[in-house]
Amino acid sequence: MVSKPLIQYLIGRIITYVATLFAAFTIIFLLLKAMPTSIVDLIIESMRATGAVYDPQALIQLREALYEIFGLKGSLLEQYVTFLRRFLTMDFGPSMISFPTPAKELVVRYIPWTVGLLTFTTVLSWIVGNFLGTLATLFRKSKASKVLQGMALTLYPIPYYILALILIFLFAYILPVFPIGGGAPTAPLISLEFWKQVVYRSFLPAISIILPSMFGWWFLSSSTLTLNVLSEDYYMYGELRGLPKSYLFKKYVLRNILLPQTTALALSLGGIFGGALLTEAVFAYPGLGLLLYRAVGSGDYGVALSILSLSIIGISTATLIIDLIYPLIDPRVRYR
Amino acid sequence: MGEDVVIDVRGLDAVYDVDVESGVYVHAVDDVNLQVRRGEVLGIAGESGCGKSTLARVLYGFVNPPLRVRRGSVVISADDGKYDVVSLSLDERRARLWWKVISYIPQNAMNVLNPVERIRDHFIEVLKYHSSKADVEEVARYLEGIGLKKEVLNAYPHQLSGGMRQRIVIALALLLNPRIVIADEPTTAVDVVLQRGILQLLVEFQKRLNNTLVVITHDMGVHAMITNRVAVMYAGNVVEVGETSAVFEKPLHPYTQGLINSLPRIGDKSTRVGLAGSPPDLRNPPPGCRFHPRCPFAMDICRREKPPFIEVEKSRFVACWLHVKR
Amino acid sequence: MAALSRTRIATSTITGAFSRVWRTSRKFRIGFTIFVALLCLGAFSIATPSYYKNWYYFRKDTPPQLTSLDFLLGITTNGRSVFWILVNAIINSLAIAAVTTLIAAHLGLFIGMVAGIRGGWVDKVLMFVTDTFVTIPGFPLLYVMSMVLRPMLTMPLLGLLISLTSWPWPARQVRAIVLSLRERDYITVARLSGMGTGKILASEIFPHLLGWHLINSTNTVLYSIGSEAGLAILGLSILQEDTLGTMIYWCQHYGALYRGIWWWIAPPIIALILLFISLYLISAGLQEYFNPRLRG
Numbered sequence: 040m041v042s043k044p045l046i047q048y049l050i051g052r053i054i055t056y057v058a059t060l061f062a063a064f065t066i067i068f069l070l071l072k073a074m075p076t077s078i079v080d081l082i083i084e085s086m087r088a089t090g091a092v093y094d095p096q097a098l099i100q101l102r103e104a105l106y107e108i109f110g111l112k113g114s115l116l117e118q119y120v121t122f123l124r125r126f127l128t129m130d131f132g133p134s135m136i137s138f139p140t141p142a143k144e145l146v147v148r149y150i151p152w153t154v155g156l157l158t159f160t161t162v163l164s165w166i167v168g169n170f171l172g173t174l175a176t177l178f179r180k181s182k183a184s185k186v187l188q189g190m191a192l193t194l195y196p197i198p199y200y201i202l203a204l205i206l207i208f209l210f211a212y213i214l215p216v217f218p219i220g221g222g223a224p225t226a227p228l229i230s231l232e233f234w235k236q237v238v239y240r241s242f243l244p245a246i247s248i249i250l251p252s253m254f255g256w257w258f259l260s261s262s263t264l265t266l267n268v269l270s271e272d273y274y275m276y277g278e279l280r281g282l283p284k285s286y287l288f289k290k291y292v293l294r295n296i297l298l299p300q301t302t303a304l305a306l307s308l309g310g311i312f313g314g315a316l317l318t319e320a321v322f323a324y325p326g327l328g329l330l331l332y333r334a335v336g337s338g339d340y341g342v343a344l345s346i347l348s349l350s351i352i353g354i355s356t357a358t359l360i361i362d363l364i365y366p367l368i369d370p371r372v373r374y375r
Numbered sequence: 376m377g378e379d380v381v382i383d384v385r386g387l388d389a390v391y392d393v394d395v396e397s398g399v400y401v402h403a404v405d406d407v408n409l410q411v412r413r414g415e416v417l418g419i420a421g422e423s424g425c426g427k428s429t430l431a432r433v434l435y436g437f438v439n440p441p442l443r444v445r446r447g448s449v450v451i452s453a454d455d456g457k458y459d460v461v462s463l464s465l466d467e468r469r470a471r472l473w474w475k476v477i478s479y480i481p482q483n484a485m486n487v488l489n490p491v492e493r494i495r496d497h498f499i500e501v502l503k504y505h506s507s508k509a510d511v512e513e514v515a516r517y518l519e520g521i522g523l524k525k526e527v528l529n530a531y532p533h534q535l536s537g538g539m540r541q542r543i544v545i546a547l548a549l550l551l552n553p554r555i556v557i558a559d560e561p562t563t564a565v566d567v568v569l570q571r572g573i574l575q576l577l578v579e580f581q582k583r584l585n586n587t588l589v590v591i592t593h594d595m596g597v598h599a600m601i602t603n604r605v606a607v608m609y610a611g612n613v614v615e616v617g618e619t620s621a622v623f624e625k626p627l628h629p630y631t632q633g634l635i636n637s638l639p640r641i642g643d644k645s646t647r648v649g650l651a652g653s654p655p656d657l658r659n660p661p662p663g664c665r666f667h668p669r670c671p672f673a674m675d676i677c678r679r680e681k682p683p684f685i686e687v688e689k690s691r692f693v694a695c696w697l698h699v700k701r
Numbered sequence: 702m703a704a705l706s707r708t709r710i711a712t713s714t715i716t717g718a719f720s721r722v723w724r725t726s727r728k729f730r731i732g733f734t735i736f737v738a739l740l741c742l743g744a745f746s747i748a749t750p751s752y753y754k755n756w757y758y759f760r761k762d763t764p765p766q767l768t769s770l771d772f773l774l775g776i777t778t779n780g781r782s783v784f785w786i787l788v789n790a791i792i793n794s795l796a797i798a799a800v801t802t803l804i805a806a807h808l809g810l811f812i813g814m815v816a817g818i819r820g821g822w823v824d825k826v827l828m829f830v831t832d833t834f835v836t837i838p839g840f841p842l843l844y845v846m847s848m849v850l851r852p853m854l855t856m857p858l859l860g861l862l863i864s865l866t867s868w869p870w871p872a873r874q875v876r877a878i879v880l881s882l883r884e885r886d887y888i889t890v891a892r893l894s895g896m897g898t899g900k901i902l903a904s905e906i907f908p909h910l911l912g913w914h915l916i917n918s919t920n921t922v923l924y925s926i927g928s929e930a931g932l933a934i935l936g937l938s939i940l941q942e943d944t945l946g947t948m949i950y951w952c953q954h955y956g957a958l959y960r961g962i963w964w965w966i967a968p969p970i971i972a973l974i975l976l977f978i979s980l981y982l983i984s985a986g987l988q989e990y991f992n993p994r995l996r997g
Contacts, residue, residue, distance in 0.1 A: 055832075062833040067842070070865075074849050081849065192728070196981035198927045200934060201973055204949065208958060208966065276487035279437055280501055280547070281473040290500070294491045306835070313840025317931050335848060335935045343848055347841040355836050370491060370531040 045366060045373060056359045063351050064126045068110070068119055078340045079105040085338045108132035108341065129348045135339035136330075142341035145330060146349060153326035156241055157315050160248040165304055168257025173292055175258070176265040177284065187258065195255030200317035203247040207321065210243060244324045248315060260303060264296040298369050305361040308354045316346075380452070381555060381587050382411035382434060387447030387461075389433050392440065393658065400443075401657045403429040405611040405665075407447070408684055411555070416581060416588045418602035418619065420595060420634070424654055426611040427591045428482065431559050434589070435479050436460040436468040451477060453554065474505050474548075477555040483564065484544040488532035494543060495528035498550065505551055514550075521546050521576065538569045542576065549580055556581070557589045562597055574601055595638055599623060604690075607631050610655050610665040613684065616692040627693040629670045664696065672697055722990045729986020735979035739972065743791035745770075745784075753785040765964050775964035778955040786943050787968045793856065794945045794976075798925035800860025805868040806918040810910070812868070813875025817883065818906075828876070831869045839866035843928060847937035854939050863928045864921075871917035878913055882906050912991045919984040926976055945969045945976075 071078070082105060086093070106112040108131055110122030125131055134142040172191075175184040268274055268291065277287050319328025327346055334342035366373045389404040403426040411417050419427045432438065434449055449460040453476040460468060481487055488497060495511060502509040515525035523542060532540060541561075548556055558577060562570040578601050581588045590602060598605045598619060606616040607628065615628040626632040633650035652669040655661055661668055667677040677696050684694040722729050750771075752758050757780035765775040765783075774783035816827040846862055847854065883906075926945070932938045933946025940947055948969040952958065957965045 058829075059833050059836050062829070063837045066833060066837070067845075070846065071849065074846075076849065076852065078849060081852075084852075192982065192985070193978055196923060196977035197974055198931065198977070200931060201927075201970065201977075204966070204970055205974075208963070208970075272481070272483055272487045273489045276481055277489065279435075279473075279479055279481060280504075281469040282500060282504055283469075286500065286504070290492060290496075291489055295489075298491075309835065309838035310840075312838050313843075313931070316840060317934055320934060331844070332935055335844065335937060338848070340848065343845055347845050350838045350841045351836065354838055358836070370493075371533050374531060374534055 042374065048366065048372065049363060052359060052362045056355060060352065060355055061123075063355075064123055064348075065119075067126075067347070068122045072118075077111055078109045079111055082338065082340065104132075109344075126344075126348045127352075129345045129352075131341035131344045134334075134342050135337050136333050136342060142339070142345045145342060146327065146345045149325065149327050149330045150349070152324065153315065153319065153328065155237075156244060156248070156319070156324070156326060157312065160245050160252065160315075161304075161308075161311055164249050164253035165257055165300070168253040169261040169293070169296065169300055171254070172258040172261030173265045173288065173296065176262045176269070177288055177292065187254070188262070191255050191258040191262075194251045195259055197251050197255070198317075199247045199251060199314040200321050202251060203244065203318045203321040206243050206247055240322075240324060244315075244318050244322045247318045247322075248311070252311070256307070257300075261296055261300060264299060265292055268292050268295050298365075301361060301365060301368065305358045308357055309350075312350055312354060379413045380410045381413045382409075382589075383448075383450040383452075384409040384411075384434070385448050385450075387430075387433060387449060388445040389429060389438075389442060389447075390445060391429075391442055399658060402660055403442075403611050403657060404433060405660075406681075406684075407611075407613050409606060409613060409616065411587060411589060412604075413554075413587055414585055415603045416578070416590065416601055418598040418605040419589065419591045419608060420593065420598050420605055421608035422593055422654060424657070425608045426657075427593075427608050428559055430608070431479075431557050431589070431591050434460070435477060435557055436463065436465075436472065437479070451555070474501060474553060475551050476553055477557065478548040478551070478553040480544055480548045480556065480558040480561055482560045484561065485537040485540045485564070487544060488540060490532055492531075493528065494530055494532070494535075497543070497547060498528075501547060501550055517550070518546060537565070538572070541565065541569070541573055545573070545576055545580075549584065552584055553586060555587045555589065557591070559591045560593075561590065562592065562594060570597075577601070595634060607634065610660060611657060612665060612681075612694060613692075614666070614694050617690060621691065627687065627691070627698055628666075628695045629672055629697070630666050664694075722987060726986035726989045728982045728989060732979040732982025732984075732986055735975055736983060739791060739975055739979065740795075742972075743788050743795065745788040746792045749785050749789060753782060753789075756780055758782075762960075762962055774968055775962075777951070777965050778957060778960075778962065779951070783965055783968060786948060787972065790943045790945045790948050790969060791972055791976075793942055794926050794929060795922075797856050797860045797863070797929055797944065798922040800857050801863045801867060801925035802918050802921045804861060805864035806871050806914065806921045808864070809868045809871025809917065810875050810914050813872040813877075814879055814906070814910070816872070817876040817879025824876075827872075831872050834866070834869045835873075837866075840928070840931060842866055843932060844935060844937055847932055851937065856939060856942065859929065859932075859939060860925070863925045866928070867921050867924050871914075871921065874913060874917055875910060878910060879906060882909055912987065916984050916987045916991075919980055919987065923977060923980040923984070926973070926980075930973060945973050 076084075079102060083098070083102065103112075107121070108125070110118045110125060112118065112121065129143050129146065131142045133139040134145050137145065171187065175187045178184050179188075274287065274291055277291050282291075315326075316328040316331055318324070319326040320332040321328075323329055323332075327349075330342060331346055333339070334346070385408055387404055387407040390400040390402050393399040393401060405426075407430060419430065421427050429442065432442065433444055436449075438444055444461050447461060451458050451460060451472060453472065458467075458472060460472065463471070488494070495514065498514045499509045499511070502514075511528070515528060518527060519525060521542060523539065523546070527535065527539065527543070535543070545561075548558075556577075561573055561577065565573065574597065577588060577590075580586075590597065592598065602619045604617065605619045605622050606613050607622070607630065608614065609630045615622060615626065615631045617627075622631060623635055626635045630650070633648075637647050637649045639647060650669060655665055655668070661678075663679045664670070664673075664677040664682050667673040670677065674696060680696075682694045682696045682699060684692055685699065686692050687698050723733070759771065759776045759780050759782060761776055761778050761780040763772065763776040766772040770784055771782040772784075774787060777783055777786070812827055812831065816824040816831075843862065843866055846865070847859075850858065850862065929938055929944055930946035930949065933940075933944065933950045934953070936950055938944060938946045938950065940950065949966065952962075952966040952969075955962075957963075
């Protein structure tokens with residue numbers, strides 16, 4: 040099963056992965072360098088703007104330290120290398136929000152919540168969305184199907200965070216059931232109370248993501264793909280041989296749209312992540328989104344860059360994993 | 376109906392709805408009467424768009440919108456009785472007839488296999504839904520009987536050549552030993568060498584299993600090679616039926632004459648004459664005999680009334696006013 | 702004289718095409734209608750009174766009253782008229798989106814065309830850059846850049862910034878279409894008969910691309926409005942100007958929701974949702990027109 044072309048494919052993907060990461064970091068480095076004001080200047084400015092008076096000596100030392108952190112010291116090459124190193128290790132010095140805790144540590148603390156929310160909602164939306172979209176298209180004359188279609192058209196274009204605002208409006212103002220602003224749960228980790236709090240806090244953010252994702256995006260895209268499959272010769276041949284619709288649904292339609300939908304999943308991770316961050320911010324859900332909100336508010340570039348770095352590495356890796364699994368589901372790639 | 380008639384088609388009329396509201400449709404099959412006899416190889420000939428593929432589908436019973444049967448009957452005689460395909464529901468056709476009594480080899484057979492399923496799954500699924508056992512070993516032996524190695528079973532369609540895929544589709548059609556096999560353009564888009572192999576395979580199996588073969592193709596050479604009888608279609612009508620050798624030697628309908636005359640013959644070096652004009656638009660077919668605009672022998676009555684489909688000699692039918700005795 | 706008739710032909714072709722799409726797709730009809738309605742609402746901004754930016758001009762937190770346009774949608778916590786803020790916000794959000802689309806959609810079109818036509822290493826390099834940008838999650842990049850540019854952010858600059866993250870998608874789309882068109886027979890004929898690359902691009906390929914360019918542009922407008930709103934929630938938009946995003950920001954800032962000032966938060970949200978849905982329907986309608994398989 041493991042053939043030479045397959046190995047070439049896998050190795051090619053891994054090389055692309057590494058190359059793209061480096062290219063991405065380089066692009067960001069160049070973009071930041073192209074900015075009229077450097078991050079360090081901005082930090083110093085904001086410190087001065089508070090009106091406090093600083094000892095000039097201390098300021099200079101601070102500046103030096105900041106230059107070191109944000110890769111602005113030394114020649115262009117030295118800057119680049121420092122920057123790369125910092126980016127790869129997500130190390131951008133101490134955070135402003137809770138000085139002197141390193142930015143990295145803060146980020147790591149908030150990761151599990153975001154990863155939990157994202158994984159759960161993405162996987163659920165993808166699976167159920169595809170299933171529903173395909174089923175609805177196979178029976179597209181039915182009333183239920185038309186209702187779902189209409190729902191999908193309305194839900195798909197709405198970003199998660201806008202839906203989040205609506206949900207806040209509904210549930211916290213009109214119908215106070217869920218919290219709108221919480222922070223991290225208080226109970227100890229291994230207790231029912233803890234998990235109850237997790238569900239309680241995650242419910243609305245999850246809904247904000249699931250509705251446009253499952254009933255919107257995955258529903259619509261699988262619907263289109265199903266229409267394509269239905270017009271294919273091999274589907275006609277399946278019908279011709281008298282195979283029942285339920286069987287055709289599983290083995291002919293679902294199985295075939297699985298391929299482009301897996302690729303689509305890999306491509307959409309970036310967008311899902313961005314939207315999720317904002318949703319978390321809106322709900323004050325104790326994940327990276329909330330951290331980001333605080334970082335932006337306090338001008339904490341260290342944390343902001345750490346999150347950026349994390350998102351690039353995380354999403355690239357997730358995409359790579361999906362790409363590596365892909366041959367397992369597509370026989371045309373597995374056997375060349 | 377004689378005992379040896381296996382498909383009896385009477386007054387069959389089928390259309391493709393273009394626009395339901397304004398009542399525009401393509402009149403693809405117009406009042407067709409045909410008998411297919413047990414054990415024969417019947418060819419259905421005619422140029423593209425004459426309705427032969429549509430006829431094949433309606434015979435089989437694979438009728439999906441916009442295709443619609445307006446009138447007529449297609450009575451198939453199976454082991455356990457006679458069934459009118461037109462009046463059966465889809466489920467009944469599936470349960471009683473499809474693949475067990477009558478099977479179908481579609482056009483473009485090279486691309487009809489499911490790209491994500493192995494070959495053996497294609498066989499297993501047919502067995503599962505039409506009989507009870509799904510014995511892979513038996514399928515392997517069956518394939519070997521066709522000249523395909525049993526390793527083929529584990530392969531995916533894209534790994535096989537076009538010719539092999541064609542054979543597999545034929546093998547699938549014959550799997551449950553049906554009485555009738557309909558082959559729609561089995562040799563189009565295939566090179567000459569492959570053509571011969573496919574035709575040989577079909578004929579060999581037909582002899583071995585003693586079933587009935589209906590071959591749809593515009594290629595007159597194929598008809599000459601393997602068919603016992605041939606039915607010629609033009610613009611939705613069957614215009615001539617007869618034993619292949621008779622039709623080729625002495626075509627009665629002007630259209631058939633045009634078809635035969637355009638074929639090259641060994642020894643005859645004269646220029647081949649084709650038919651002038653082109654087939655009519657079936658949304659708006661000409662009145663009377665549909666061939667009259669192109670017919671060199673068109674008479675006044677041809678433009679007004681459709682000629683009846685009559686038996687001029689034993690087993691020789693033609694629909695042409697030239698052959699109607701007054 | 703010739704120029705005049707050319708314009709006339711151009712307009713009649715456009716109106717002809719438009720009416721064809723209008724007749725074909727119900728989605729397009731609905732979407733376009735809603736969008737035009739929103740534009741009309743935004744058109745009120747021409748009549749904006751000079752005092753509309755003044756804080757505390759009106760008594761703050763007044764609920765909506767039908768007495769005048771000023772009070773139609775109530776007053777914010779800053780003492781400003783929600784109605785006038787809303788109509789200006791619609792126009793401003795669309796203006797930013799227009800800048801983004803002008804840059805990103807056309808940049809994507811250009812890159813996609815070049816990559817698709819030239820092929821070879823030009824294609825590989827361009828695609829590598831495009832894919833790299835796809836790898837960088839759009840929103841995190843946006844917020845970092847906004848943070849750095851915050852002091853000097855203007856509407857056009859914001860539009861430019863958003864186009865940084867939105868150009869890869871049209872580029873890939875266009876390239877895919879060019880690649881599929883390239884294989885078509887009539888292109889081979891054109892090439893074999895000696896037509897230059899530029900001419901082939903212009904006369905054979907471009908007309909097909911125009912449809913997709915329109916679709917990509919619509920999607921980019923949608924994306925841009927959403928991105929601006931997203932940035933605003935974090936406080937990274939242009940807070941002195943009124944956009945749909947900044948309206949929401951200020952609402953959040955003053956805790957309008959918890960204090961029951963629903964007339965401030967509801968209009969921008971409704972306007973945003975209507976914009977998103979209408980733009981999407983327009984895009985889907987156009988897609989239905991260009992790809993008949995998708996029609997019901």
